[in-house]
Amino acid sequence: FKNQQSENKITSLKNEVNHWTHLGLLAGIQHTFKNKAMLDMSYDHLEYDNIQPSDYLNSSLLVVEDIDFYNQIRTNKNTPLNINVFKVDYNVPIKDKLKFELGAKLTKSNFINEQLVEYNINNTWQKEDLYSSYVTYDESIFATYSTLQIDLDKKTNMQAGLRYEKTVSTLENVEGKPLTERNYGQFFPNFLINRKLSDQSSIGLAFTNR
Secondary structure (H helix, E strand, O other), rough: OOOOOOOEEEEEEEEEEEOOEEEEEEEEEEOOOOOOEEEEEEEEEEEEEEEEEEEEEEEEEEEOOOOOEEEEEEEEEEEEEEEEEEEEEEEEEEEEEEEEEEEEEEEEEEEEEEEEEEEOOOOOOEEEEOOOOOEEEEEEEEEEEEEEEEEOOOOOEEEEEEEEEEEEEEEEEOOEEEEEEEEEEEEEEEEEEEEEEEOOEEEEEEEEEE
């Protein structure tokens, strides 16, 4: 401010669209064998797409120098995401009080994050590399597990299991150069014992490692 008047005046107009689309698909099959064992297989597919174009018109007025300055910018963000999940579970009763479960699951996901920034210079749109980016991400997680469940008596149930997960992921830039890479496997044991005290209450002890 100078002499109670503003020296500069800045006006910014923004027009933005945030558009999401989604597609989901689920398929599965379940079969029970004569020995009461059960096989359950399923497939899930999910797609998400986010398109977000924006336009900015910035106007600056220098009151003292009586200068008008206009700056027009447009941006666009495109982020498609795909997820595929394959799962199979097998549950078999060994005896009346003993059950065994075995399963496997594969989750594959990938997305593209494209951010484009352009300036209007002499009625020509020019890309601003400093603020524009393009990255891709691919991830695969394979997991397998086994669980043994036993009824120790009419009121006590015990369950023990082990799960293994293998993760492989890569984040790459527009040139296909890896920015981050992960490749590791982990074991996750779990244990649970539960005692029924009455029809309304029970007590349990659980251990898991994640």
